Structures are given as structure tokens and as C-alpha cells.
Amino acid sequence: MEIKNIKSTNIPAFFDQMIKSGKVVIAPVLKKSGKVFFEAVQSYDQVSTDYIQTGFSAKSVVFPKVEELFSFKKDDEGIEITNNLHTIPETVVWGLRPCDASAFNYLTEFFLKENPDTYFTARKEKTTLIAISCAKADNACFCTSVELNPGSTSGSDILLTAMGESVYIELITEKGKAAVETAASLFTPGEEKSKEEFLAKVTSVFSMDEVKVRIKTAYDSAEWKHASMGCFGCGACAFACPTCTCFDIQDEGTQDSGKRLRCWDACGFGLFTKHTSGHNPRTNQTERRRQRLMHKFKYSVENLGIVSCVGCGRCIRNCPAHLNIFENILSVTK
Amino acid sequence: MTSLQNKVTELFENGTINLLIGFKEAIHKLPVPCFIDNVSQVEQLIFTPSCKGNLSVYLHKTEVKQAKKVGILANTATLRAIVQLVSENQLGDIEKTVITLNTNGELVVFATMDELEAYVQANFPELSEEDKKLLDQLNAMSRTERWQYWTEQFSACVKCYACRAVCPMCYCSSCTVEGNQPQWIKVSSETTGNLEWHTMRAMHLGGRCINCGECGRICPVGIPVHMLTVKMNQDIEAEFGAKTGFSVKNGYALNSFKPGDKEQFIK
Amino acid sequence: MDFEPKIVAFVCNWCTYAGADLAGTSRTKYATNVSIIRFPCTGRIDFMLLMKAFENGADGIIVSGCHPNDCHYTSGNFHARRRWIVFRSLLDFMGFDTDRITFSWVSAAEGTKWAGLVDETTEKIREKGPFTEFKKLDYSILEKIENDVVTE
Ligand code: SF4
Numbered sequence A: 001m002e003i004k005n006i007k008s009t010n011i012p013a014f015f016d017q018m019i020k021s022g023k024v025v026i027a028p029v030l031k032k033s034g035k036v037f038f039e040a041v042q043s044y045d046q047v048s049t050d051y052i053q054t055g056f057s058a059k060s061v062v063f064p065k066v067e068e069l070f071s072f073k074k075d076d077e078g079i080e081i082t083n084n085l086h087t088i089p090e091t092v093v094w095g096l097r098p099c100d101a102s103a104f105n106y107l108t109e110f111f112l113k114e115n116p117d118t119y120f121t122a123r124k125e126k127t128t129l130i131a132i133s134c135a136k137a138d139n140a141c142f143c144t145s146v147e148l149n150p151g152s153t154s155g156s157d158i159l160l161t162a163m164g165e166s167v168y169i170e171l172i173t174e175k176g177k178a179a180v181e182t183a184a185s186l187f188t189p190g191e192e193k194s195k196e197e198f199l200a201k202v203t204s205v206f207s208m209d210e211v212k213v214r215i216k217t218a219y220d221s222a223e224w225k226h227a228s229m230g231c232f233g234c235g236a237c238a239f240a241c242p243t244c245t246c247f248d249i250q251d252e253g254t255q256d257s258g259k260r261l262r263c264w265d266a267c268g269f270g271l272f273t274k275h276t277s278g279h280n281p282r283t284n285q286t287e288r289r290r291q292r293l294m295h296k297f298k299y300s301v302e303n304l305g306i307v308s309c310v311g312c313g314r315c316i317r318n319c320p321a322h323l324n325i326f327e328n329i330l331s332v333t334k
Numbered sequence B: 001m002t003s004l005q006n007k008v009t010e011l012f013e014n015g016t017i018n019l020l021i022g023f024k025e026a027i028h029k030l031p032v033p034c035f036i037d038n039v040s041q042v043e044q045l046i047f048t049p050s051c052k053g054n055l056s057v058y059l060h061k062t063e064v065k066q067a068k069k070v071g072i073l074a075n076t077a078t079l080r081a082i083v084q085l086v087s088e089n090q091l092g093d094i095e096k097t098v099i100t101l102n103t104n105g106e107l108v109v110f111a112t113m114d115e116l117e118a119y120v121q122a123n124f125p126e127l128s129e130e131d132k133k134l135l136d137q138l139n140a141m142s143r144t145e146r147w148q149y150w151t152e153q154f155s156a157c158v159k160c161y162a163c164r165a166v167c168p169m170c171y172c173s174s175c176t177v178e179g180n181q182p183q184w185i186k187v188s189s190e191t192t193g194n195l196e197w198h199t200m201r202a203m204h205l206g207g208r209c210i211n212c213g214e215c216g217r218i219c220p221v222g223i224p225v226h227m228l229t230v231k232m233n234q235d236i237e238a239e240f241g242a243k244t245g246f247s248v249k250n251g252y253a254l255n256s257f258k259p260g261d262k263e264q265f266i267k
Numbered sequence C: 001m002d003f004e005p006k007i008v009a010f011v012c013n014w015c016t017y018a019g020a021d022l023a024g025t026s027r028t029k030y031a032t033n034v035s036i037i038r039f040p041c042t043g044r045i046d047f048m049l050l051m052k053a054f055e056n057g058a059d060g061i062i063v064s065g066c067h068p069n070d071c072h073y074t075s076g077n078f079h080a081r082r083r084w085i086v087f088r089s090l091l092d093f094m095g096f097d098t099d100r101i102t103f104s105w106v107s108a109a110e111g112t113k114w115a116g117l118v119d120e121t122t123e124k125i126r127e128k129g130p131f132t133e134f135k136k137l138d139y140s141i142l143e144k145i146e147n148d149v150v151t152e
């Protein structure tokens, strides 16, 4: 892996250079509500540097909350169908955390493995992920339990780690290397060294190996009820989650013109599994939440070989009932 | 055992309740709702000022209704919600035992609905300072500034419907947002549709919302959605003299009328 | 091209619709900008219908029914009045231009009042111009989706 260094005072110059080179740069921004969200920015001044985790993940860059699959127009001449795949800009995501970056590995597997998804591919190809390792964590973070850590490079194109006056830069992919080329003069070559002392300490709450084995028989655990009775069935956890990929295809418009959209959906919604007949195979919230958690820790391992929870803690911070996924995983695999 | 735990044990043992909706501490130290169906679990129970959640929303759950005799830990907002729900004939099929902490921190178990109603009326909560400030700010803005403010807020809404899910007054088994023939509210999230969603939510809750503020507190993108019904409730109290969650004989202000209702704008 | 306001009128069957009919049969001349939608009663005029009319391009709206005490169903208009009071105030609180909605009572005998109401409303909306404030919302979000810069 190629290592470089940059003075921390030069970070804004690097950042603004990327914007000047014509890229759309998405970075954490402090909103009026006091929460930090990813947003397209025009300069480094807008970027927040003081956040543990953004409110929502960066998945919307490759899997937007509303994706227009195509639009159509009908007139006397016939039907015209267009999509705007060609308008997807070169995008840089700045400041996502290592857990979020590794979530892109799962997203890629999910969207590309069986029937490669054109829209995801187009967006993914144009996206560069510049992650920043975590110097701080809170009690909702549990990356170390899902075999990641505050400095993991998995999924990122570049990982930045602040080390006092200078920033240690790991160039993980070719895309990452290309990104620093936009401002090559700001960087100096560096050597590989340990990031340990600059990283947050996140204690592991469970052993993934044990969970993987025990969750196989957890489906019938009586603990699900205690773990999930408090669940309201909203989409707050799924929409914030970097690896939740449920979607709903919707047509909007009239007979003459309209569009087909792919919108975020959530397996926690009562409507999610409801049949046209009125029958609903997942009758209550306990079953719906079990589905979400079992998917993360069991089904995605079976289907794609990846645990699809990256321990970002968003579902814990955002849950109106304060339900805690790792506490629940612990209790159902006891 | 704390006095709360003792009390609940007693209620289980003498057969007053067979389910208790309360709080326990989650591994990350925040209070989570818990559903206790036997004495052995009573030890987890906590009830502190940080237990801000409005547990009355769970009274609509099938599993809870099936339990028939239900105890519930109630903060002031929950009490108000219960009064309003009773006035809307929503809690008839369960026997409720409501437990609260009074201002001196003592446990109160209400024997009857009348007692509960009297307690609520004597301890009727005011709007929080924070909400008052925001309301003043919004009222002081020009119309176009308010339009700017709210459309910006609504454009961030992702339609996760958490605000609906936590609301004790949103108990319809099938919500307008879920209907698709016709589709009143688009599934996709975009500003016009989001504005319509919030207008609809407020209109369905004005005069029924008990100002617990949960919807605004839990919105993952931080939209103060509760302000809409705060404003509506203010209007309704000023125009029609009705207070929500105040009396079990309240009814619903927008479901009734007086021939002498006043307005200035109908030509 | 000059701006021609699109006005949608939500009226009740028994009074205002009959009033509009009277204006027609009396050959009273009035603005042609209005599309009338007939309802059984003002009590049935759901606020969502108004929102949808704006969403689909209305520049102004008229809502009208029987005078108080004259409702064919005795109290539909009383219920409606309460809802309009809070609805109008809620819209204003959200910064919505409530001047774009005209509320009125027009009886079956008031053909002239109806014609005047439509003329007045059309003139008012013509002065205000197209309701771009509302239409722009959808457009701006579409633009955002196209550029995919919304991540919130
Ligand atoms: S399940 Fe929760 S902790 Fe895991 S990746 Fe999703 S939001 Fe993060």
C-alpha cells in the first residue's frame, strides 16, 4: 500500500482542489438541528470536523433515497423512454468512517452479485471514498465486534488518520491514488507505521465467531420478544443504516408522462410483507425486527458470505425506543 | 428492591395486572421500554426523569390488548395521552393500572380514571421553554421566511414515519399514507409530497395531539414536526376553548362545532 | 403570453353549485378561469383535495358552500368552518400563501355573488401571478435527484 503524508493545514487546499477539478464532493455538514449529515459542499469551510458519526450513512451516494430509473413521455409519435444515467457526476465522499466505507463492500456484493444493477454500477464507478479514521467513539459504536476497527481500510479508496500536525494517508486503491494526483504537490511520501495511538478505543462486546455459530439456532429464541416488543416499526434504523438495501419500486405520473422510481423501504414497516389479499406473513413487530437482525448476522452470511452489520451504531442512536442491536444479538445468542 | 418494584410485584401477585409496560436500562445506559409478564423480571424496572418516552403508544399493540389487565408506567405526557385516548374510546378493551411519580418523587397508583383525570388537571403541563422559544421565532418570521424554513426542513424528511410510529394518537390500523387508491401521499420523498404528508399528519392530529413532543424529539433528521400541532392546539384552544388530554369527556374539537364559531375570512 | 390564472372551485351541490348554475342560466358574464368541482357538502371538502389541486397546477382555489344554518345536511358547513379555521392558520404557520384560497358562502339564489366572487378571485390571482412557490418545490427536488447531491 502506498503511504503519503500531508500537513493538516494543507487539508483544505487538497479538499478545495478536488472541487475545482469538477468533482461533486459530499462531506459531513453540521445542520441547524445540531446533527451532522452528508451533503454536497462548495468549500472546506462548510465541512464539520467534530462528529463521531453522521446521522445517516453515505449509502445514498450509490443508492439514493429516490432513484429515477427512467421517465416516459407519450404523444402521437409514440412513447419516449429516457433515463439520466449519463448525468451521474464524478463524486467524492469525504470523511466517512471506516465502518461506512466497509459497508460499500456489502452493497457492492448485494447489488452486483446475481443481477448486476446498472444504476448502482454507474454510481459506484464514479465514486471515490475518502474515509477518516475515528479518534472518538461513543457507546453505540461496536465496529470491533464485527471484525472491523476505527482504522480499518476495508472498502475505502483513501484512509486519512490525523497524527498531530500531519495527516497519515493510506492510498488503498487506484482511484485513491488518482484523487491525490489532483493536488500532488501537497503530499510527501511516507512510510507505513502504526495508527494505534491515534485511534479511538472501542471494546468488543461479542465474539463474531461465536455469534455466527449461535445465531444459526436463534430463530426460535424466546428472547426476540423481549428484544423487540418495544419496536415501533418505523424506518429510522433502516434508513440510517449503511447496509440496509430494501427498496420499493413506484410509478409516479399520469398516462402521458411519468417516471419509475426506486425508493428506500424498510423491512420493519408492517406494510412491507403485506400481500394484496390482506394476509401478512410477518404478523408483528417482533418478527419484523428479528428479520432485520437475522438478515444482518445470518442470512447475508449465508447468501453473500458477509456479515452485513458494520457496527456503526446508527440504528441505536436513531431508534426512538433506544433499542440496542448488539444487546439484542447478545441476548438471542446466549 | 425499589418501592416501584415492590409495588409492581404486589400488583402481579394480587392479580391486578398480568402485563406491565415499563422501562429498563439498555446496555448503552438509555431507558428502553420493557414488557414484564411475570414477577421474576420485575428487578429490571426503572423509572427516572430520563424515562421520557411515551409508553401509551404500546397500548394499541395486539399483544398488549390480549393481556387484558395492563399496568403502565406513565410520565405526565403519558397520563395526558391516556386521558385523550379514553375520551376517544380507544382503551375500552383493557383494564389499565396507571402508575406515575408525582412531583415529590412518590409513587402514585390511580384507582379510577376520575382520579387520573383530576391529577392531570391539577398538574397540567405547560409548553416547554424550548418549544415556546421556537414558536415565538416562527411567529415572528415573515410568511416567506416561514415558507423557506419549513420547506427546507421538509425537504430533509426521508419518510421513515418514525414520527407517526411513536405517536400515541396515531392509532389508525391503516394510515392515509399507505392507501394507494387513490394515492394521497407519494411513497417517494420529495418536498411537495413531504409537505403534503406533514400537512396531513398535522390536520389529523390537531385537537387530538397531547403535545408530548415525541415526534419532534425522535425525528432522525431533526425536524421539529411537533411544532405544527403545538400551533394547531393553540388555535383550537383560543378559538373553540378545547384543551387536549384534559378531560375524558373532551371529545374532539374538530368533530364538533358551535353555530357561533367566529372567523374573519369567509366572504 | 399573458398569465391566465387556473382557479379550481370546490363547491357544495345544494347552494353554491346551484348559485353558479343560476349565474349561468341568467347569462351573467364572468371569468372563464374557474373549473368547478361539485361535492355533496362542504363537510366533504377534505383539505387534501386542496393540496392536490395546488400540486396539479392550480394558481388559486375557491371553497364555497351554503351559508351557516342553511346546510342541506344541517351541520356540514359548521364542521367545515371549524376545519377551515385551523387549516388556514396551519397553512399560514407553514408559510403557505393563504391568499390563494378564497372561502365563501354562496347560496342558490346568489348567482350574482358567485359571478363577482369568481371575477374578484381571478383578478387577485392574476395580480399575484402563477403559484411558482409551490410548483418550484417539486422542480428543485427533481433537479437535486438528477444531480444526486441530496444525501440527507
Ligand atoms: S445494523 Fe445498525 S449498527 Fe449495524 S450497520 Fe446498520 S445501522 Fe449500523
Ligand code: SF4
Residues within 6 Å of the ligand: A230, A231, A232, A233, A234, A235, A236, A237, A238, A268, A289, A315, A318, A319, A320, A321, A322, A323, B162
Ligand atoms: S428498532 Fe427502533 S428505529 Fe428500528 S424500526 Fe424499531 S423502533 Fe424504529
Ligand code: SF4
Residues within 6 Å of the ligand: B156, B157, B158, B159, B160, B161, B162, B163, B164, B218, B219, B220, B221, B222, B223, B225
Ligand atoms: S420522523 Fe422525521 S424523517 Fe421520519 S417521517 Fe417523520 S419528519 Fe420525516
Ligand code: SF4
Residues within 6 Å of the ligand: B163, B166, B167, B168, B169, B170, B205, B208, B209, B210, B211, B212, B213, B214, B215, B216, B226, B229
Ligand atoms: S407531540 Fe407528536 S407524538 Fe406527541 S401526541 Fe402530538 S403529534 Fe403525537
